[in-house]
Amino acid sequence: MAKYTVKRLLQSLVTVLVIATIVFLLMRMLPTDYYFTEDQVMKLTEEQKNDQLMAAGMLDPIGEQLLRFYGQIIRLDFGTSRRIQNGQPVVAVIGSKFTVSMRMGLISMAFSLVLGVALGILQTRNKDHLLDHVGAGYTILVNAVPSLVSYSLVLVVGSKVFGLPSLYSTRNVGESSVLPIICISLSSVAYYALWTRRYMVDELNKDYIKLARIKGMATKDIMVKHVLKNAFVPLIQYIPTSLLLTISGSLLAERFFSVPGMGPLLTDAITRYDLNVVQTLVILYASLGIIGVFLGDVAMMVLDPRIKLVDKGGTR
């Protein structure tokens, strides 16, 4: 297992490096005009612009820039932010923002796991009856209606009927977080409900469940000890990734409610030519995604001993 872990992590390192390189090259496609603020583009002469770009090393050959970038990654030096927060180290910029996103993300995840799985169980218990159809209707609506529309509806209902604040404010964190959290949870509740139901129904049709019924096992025990546990195996694969990526926040929800979180950071950094921030974020998200998938595999293995990550050889 240790050998497998090391091998897999080394492979992932290569993947992250490839991704970082591609993003680095993609970002160099941006016209250099974006390097300056709108004011500067108007006022500075071409020579002044060239001087500034030269001083920042932006006009060096691509190969040289790339080598310098690799050097920085190896030294774990992520540089400073240029225009998101002037001159601050990128790590500090992220550090100041991620707590907001992560707190909301974690609350929303706990909420949607409980609600989604419960809804899925209820749907399975009432298969082809009213509650099942209600759940299916919810899933269809959430999947089909554009999130911008559903967020707007949540906003109108939340602020008109329940009097909740329509914008996030640091002075009233508790109340003003309610609507963003509901918006983030809408789709994940549907996701968990849909798949819990699907896997549980699949499981219910298996022969060992019939045997358990015949030998007189209580329905409740069958549901909890067999069906739910087995249905949860494919679901748990997904959980570590989403847990880790709560750090990235939600782009639309955070923009919609003006939450000062991580969501809009990536697009802001691109439009403001803050390359260090873009590269750090991409490396961070890619690594977290890869670690998440690995942890998911481990979690699946723990829950279901039949699943083996390491090929023992000869067992097939």
Added chain:
Amino acid sequence: MSKSQDELFRVVEYSAEAAERIGYSDYSYWKSVFQNFLKKKSAVIMTCIFFGLVIFSFVALMIGKYDYQHLMSESSLAFTAPNSEYWFGTDNLGRDYWCQVWYAAQVSIKLALIVAAGECILGVTIGCIWGYVRSLDRILTEVYNVINNIPMIIYMTLIALVVGQSFRNMAVSMICIGWLTMARNVRNLVLMYRDREYNLASRCLGTPVWRVLVKNIFPYLISVVILRLALSIPQTIALESTLSYLGLGLDINTPSLGILLRNARNYFLNYPYLLLFPAVIVSMITVTFYLVGNAFSDAADPRNHV
């Protein structure tokens, strides 16, 4: 005394008509698809609603009292509630909302259909090659992983900044990213079916590759491709609205759902009709398409045919 064979049996003349009557089965793939589809009353009704909406969006623009091209800002008329003159009221600049909403609905449908068609053509072609040609599998899988692992918002932002914002750029960039999922689904299916015995037999008999793909494998792909298309249309509309809302989508002069809601974001708490009309129309389009696509994909699966 039993009769001899010559007495019992009689040799008939060959008749092409009679031969056809025995060997002919009137099974036709598309006929069964439509028969199965028409059995689902709810899906048929949904289809009617969808086409009704699309046709009405043209009618609505014609019968509206204002033409989108000649809209004037008139601050004294701002936030007029819906009335007989302005059927959907007016926006914050006093412009007629009726023609904006229907025009936006048309833009969204047009974009979604173009992207879906492009995704389908590109995705199915690449998916077939990816699944069928063994030596390309590794390379294409790596390409897929790399493209898929970079956050999509980076591509969209870069395209918006480097190439510029327009309807065409938006459609092309969405196709360039959307084919990935389609190609992957198709590839997995092609891998499943390519080495079945009947394909092996076809290959031994010297059937050209394109014919194996088109005749033997393609029918199995249809229902998955349709399902993917049905999902892609609501997704495209949602993505367009999100990107336009963030200022990375269509340019500000093309009204689309995202732009309308972006303009209305600060006002619709006080003037809910600014949200209600676009929200209801676009949701109807996406929900009907989602349901119709699901029903049609069930009907297109040959395993559900008798």
